[in-house]
Amino acid sequence: xxxxxxxxxxxxxxxxxxxxxxxxxxxxxxxxxxxxxxxxxxxxxxxxxxxxxxxxxxxxxxxxxxxxxxxxxxxxxxxxxxxxxxxxxxxxxxxxxxxxxxxxxxxxxxxxxxxxxxxxxxxxxxxxxxxxxxxxxxxxxxxxxxxxxxxxxxxxxxxxxxxxxxxxxxxxxxxxxxxxxxxxxxxxxxxxxxxxxxxxxxxxxxxxxxxxxxxxxxxxxxxxxxxxxxxx
Amino acid sequence: xxxxxxxxxxxxxxxxxxxxxxxxxxxxxxxxxxxxxxxxxxxxxxxxxxxxxxxxxxxxxxxxxxxxxxxxxxxxxxxxxxxxxxxxxxxxxxxxxxxxxxxxxxxxxxxxxxxxxxxxxxxxxxxxxxxxxxxxxxxxxxxxxxxxxxxxxxxxxxxxxxxxxxxxxxxxxxxxxxxxxxxxxxxxxxxxxxxxxxxxxxxxxxxxxxxxxxxxxxxxxxxxxxxxxxxx
DNA sequence: CGTGTTGTCGTCAACCTGACGATAAACAGC
DNA sequence: GCTGTTTATCGTCAGGTTGACGACAACACG
Numbered sequence: 092x093x094x095x096x097x098x099x100x101x102x103x104x105x106x107x108x109x110x111x112x113x114x115x116x117x118x119x120x121x122x123x124x125x126x127x128x129x130x131x132x133x134x135x136x137x138x139x140x141x142x143x144x145x146x147x148x149x150x151x152x153x154x155x156x157x158x159x160x161x162x163x164x165x166x167x168x169x170x171x172x173x174x175x176x177x178x179x180x181x182x183x184x185x186x187x188x189x190x191x192x193x194x195x196x197x198x199x200x201x202x203x204x205x206x207x208x209x210x211x212x213x214x215x216x217x218x219x220x221x222x223x224x225x226x227x228x229x230x231x232x233x234x235x236x237x238x239x240x241x242x243x244x245x246x247x248x249x250x251x252x253x254x255x256x257x258x259x260x261x262x263x264x265x266x267x268x269x270x271x272x273x274x275x276x277x278x279x280x281x282x283x284x285x286x287x288x289x290x291x292x293x294x295x296x297x298x299x300x301x302x303x304x305x306x307x308x309x310x311x312x313x314x315x316x317x318x319x320x321x322x323x
Numbered sequence: 324x325x326x327x328x329x330x331x332x333x334x335x336x337x338x339x340x341x342x343x344x345x346x347x348x349x350x351x352x353x354x355x356x357x358x359x360x361x362x363x364x365x366x367x368x369x370x371x372x373x374x375x376x377x378x379x380x381x382x383x384x385x386x387x388x389x390x391x392x393x394x395x396x397x398x399x400x401x402x403x404x405x406x407x408x409x410x411x412x413x414x415x416x417x418x419x420x421x422x423x424x425x426x427x428x429x430x431x432x433x434x435x436x437x438x439x440x441x442x443x444x445x446x447x448x449x450x451x452x453x454x455x456x457x458x459x460x461x462x463x464x465x466x467x468x469x470x471x472x473x474x475x476x477x478x479x480x481x482x483x484x485x486x487x488x489x490x491x492x493x494x495x496x497x498x499x500x501x502x503x504x505x506x507x508x509x510x511x512x513x514x515x516x517x518x519x520x521x522x523x524x525x526x527x528x529x530x531x532x533x534x535x536x537x538x539x540x541x542x543x544x545x546x547x548x549x550x551x552x553x554x555x
Numbered sequence: 556c557g558t559g560t561t562g563t564c565g566t567c568a569a570c571c572t573g574a575c576g577a578t579a580a581a582c583a584g585c
Numbered sequence: 586g587c588t589g590t591t592t593a594t595c596g597t598c599a600g601g602t603t604g605a606c607g608a609c610a611a612c613a614c615g
Contacts, residue, residue, distance in 0.1 A: 103335035104338045145418060148411060177375065178380050178381075179379065190409070
């Protein structure tokens, strides 16, 4: 911590939050991107974000931006800090430190462009990673996706992609989309129902058209998966 | 990301780095603390840290502070970003965002007090967590220790606490100190030598006084432990 | 009523884990 | 040298977990 705080003594920074908002659409992992309407990087796609307000904590700023950019008042799912990025030349005009957040949400409505964005859209993560993004957002996005992949192994976070009630198969499709690899339905069912406290059986069923109806579950209160679901 | 950058438009922040520097001394986990020589929190113990310079990246600032506060030019071991803390009232005089870093290092010399610190010392982590610290440093320290505990499970980071060449027993004592739990020497030896690429046998031995001499190893190039060493 | 599709339960060999016995290689004291 | 002590390393074994895959159940559709 600094010990001298003469306001003339410290270099001023701008602090922003950037959001990696992941969701599942059509069994594929998507990320929310906005098209920049102003320089620098006008016309480029970027992660949504904005300034931290003077009397606002970092988490609060991320939650506010998440609501603003998705157009949903209380976004269900999960929000956690990812990392901070502060290369001196990451923004050509001033010194900016960006605190990135990772959000995992169930399928949300199509976004509308914000005040200073030319457009907003859900983009498949594979496409977004291949596309050139503004600032250092390609790296931020890659870090966010890797964090999500890792966290599915040992945390119950996959359920954040699902609605309040969900089936084991829906949960499995989350894992398959995030890890990009098919999983054996039988082994997945065994492991996931075997973790005590992970799933709460609602007693009800859901038929989705074809096939045998599946049992509906709700999230349990467990915070760590023991043992983890290895992706090898 | 912000889209409008009128300098009159964004609230200025001070950005600092705080360091959680962990090391092993006498088979116990220690953290580097400094005694504050100025208000606020004058006389309180705090994590070392300081302002990020205008033309310096975050990682570079953390590395610079680490060298300054330990008095060692190129600190061996490991340095990674931990998290950022930016509650609006975490500093009574101005808006500060602190980017915390976690450093793991082998036993280092006794620190000397820096320019604006009244003192500096290695403190047992248990004592430091029980002691009241300046700012929100108690939480930062707790987060750092928890990160270290978790990372030992699935990463080869424990070797960062050891010298260049080390024995399996030294590595085990790292785990025991960080996890606060004794481990079975035989099972630990089996698992750790079984991970391909984790340890490189130097072919040499070291006798440390009592007992049979142990084989000396160097860090391998593996980045992830498969399977992990569970702490249960 | 068959057929296809999806969900759930069982089985089995391979592997891994933790508990712990046994042996190897040094030192200290006599 | 001999004996006990300490530390390192190798083996053994029962119990649990994993991945591969067979079997069956419960629905929709024609």
